[in-house]
Amino acid sequence: MLSPDVAHILPATDTFQEVIPAVLPMFHIYGFTVLSLSTLIIGSKVVTLRKFAPDVYISVLKNYNVTSVIAAPPLVLFLTVHPDVKTEYLQSVRLVISGAAPLGSLDEERFLEKNWTTSSYASRIRSDRDIASGDYIHKKAFEKSSVGKLVPNTFAKIIAVDDPTGTPLGPNQSGELLVKGPQVMRGYHNKPEETKNAFLDGWFRTGDLMHYNEDGLFYVTDRLKELIKVKGFQVAPAELEEAIRDFPSVQDAAVIGIPHPMYGEVPRAYVVPKAKAQLKTEELQKYIANKLAEYKQLKGGVEVVDSIPKNAAGKILRRQLKLQYEARN
Template structure:
């Protein structure tokens, strides 16, 4: 038995793994060999994404599809469908684009985002989504790697897009969207509104197995890579999370339309699939927030009275901790879905207490490479004792296994044994663009790099990324475990833990913490708080640093490499 499993999970081991199918239909070992799946299945049609999400649009064509939380500008579902069709056709014609050419979407969350994406892919183009807070240098690298032919952005971001094209030394046309009607289109840019209003009867050039989106992986463990996601990948994932046992957002009826705030960025796969395509399939009203600010988010809760909140841990923690958010602001909310990174049980409890009601807080797990959803909590099981703290179960049509990353045979481990998660399913990417050497598939299984285990009831628990585990004298320390303990200390708003080099112990944990506004943290008391809760090798022997903010990517994952760079600078 490895040191990793013996130390971290000794208390969880059972004498022998007993394969079984539980009464809820979850197969912990459908083939008597440790494969993790579920009896829930969905039909995944071989059709284009536009065909799939607009399947029932005639039932709610006059309902609002997207609305800006800042300006109030909005589009109905009828306008969304018509303008997207027009935009894609006009874009190809104006810039003489060919099928499978790539356009870059350099946008925050705005009502036009799905018009651009659905229109482009309907015209047979590929959309690479770009983080608008990137520097011109970072954007230029993505433009070059993806062979971008056109950029679509906001008027306000035109200087950044222009600088990126110059940095790339490419003459790439730019289309701009006006966030205010009074704005003028920058000189040399094309007007989005004119393209979207150009009547077109050009037939769709989508094919179900062609690449639709090219998001870039988060880069938390390396340089960003283009992830090739097909129409079928996204259709499959929308179908999977739309299974009746998983369905949280409700389909629009003549009497009711769900409202969902879209604060998690649509240029990230979580926002693109879950907050955009999935909600459009159901006819939901999507309220777009171009960025998170406490005032804007709280104002959106008060004004729009949303029914479901799709969050990442930083926002969930914010809602649970800040006094400005009251129970009344969460009255209309039926459920909270947390994704992008694990939410600690204590953080979830604080949010439930704030809501002053039985508010389901459901976990989800996925990757850019899996479109993204792989594991999620079922609403009927979120309060089950054995499910607490877990990510849930696999989504339908998905098979998982946990393996020892050092075992070349890839043999699946039994319950309560820690190992790397591997995935099979229709939502798994086609591959990485231009990087055949970056092979993360082993005999058809996609390696995730995430360390997990599943319990006797089949619920999956994440520990950390394989490459983020801190090695202390041969023992493995999961940063996520320490971070949850630290965040429970009074006056701590946020926390992140990294491993730093140590002459005697290899690595030791070091914490970076953010204090609540107008608060001061006693570092010695914090260390004592941690000391009382963890084994000696998990102590914060690398020290504690109080900082203004924790660096995170757009989806809310902590960028530990930036913290390590920060530490290296502190040594100089």
């Protein structure tokens, strides 16, 4: 059992029962543990959806007095930007958990501003996010853009990227998160080489790029394998995607690294315009140039697309975009 300050989903009583829409795939570890096992064991009502469809999900919000939403970032963005998601449909929601991929602070703010700036439930809301690689961290109180502190019985350290010594970095230094704890696997079944590569001196390599501050609060940057290396600098696609989504006529975005003869790699953006919006790629590039450092700019270009490829858990399939780009160039 989790201690009371970790268990955000409340047990059923004579007068209360959590109501949770289930759209995450239950074969995924996030959907299996957080959405299924940890909710059903305490008597929650889990409203299952065969697959995500906007009208069906909105009807669940409208008709079931949903109390908690367990989501991935694309669902949070949907609840923020879709015109048919009304504030009153979320007035019974007391908890939102977003995991499987980073949710940026700007996206978090837009979600809260739309749905709870005038709601009497605002003081009860926590914006809780779990890192992609597991339940190593929890939030005891709201902290903008942080994923919180370590859960009990768990050890963690941040090390420099590709550091074979495993030397811990200090506060506010970005690197890969390594963890130890009872929730960490022993290894991959019948795959000794993969198991060996997944650990460093007994520490599990999560593949998450993170940092922590002086108060022990952790912050996710992106997945290590997704980094774009521009002139020796490491650029996190998630940071660029968040900035692009802040552009008024953009609804969704994905960023990949493409080869460049001088810089090694440069960021390339794929963007989905908002309905009826006139998206001018030159204006978007200027907007990003004014907000971010020179090496983070979209020198690989901007392509307007109808949708961003994502897996069932809501993660952007950047590898698929890379393969599409390589096939055309």
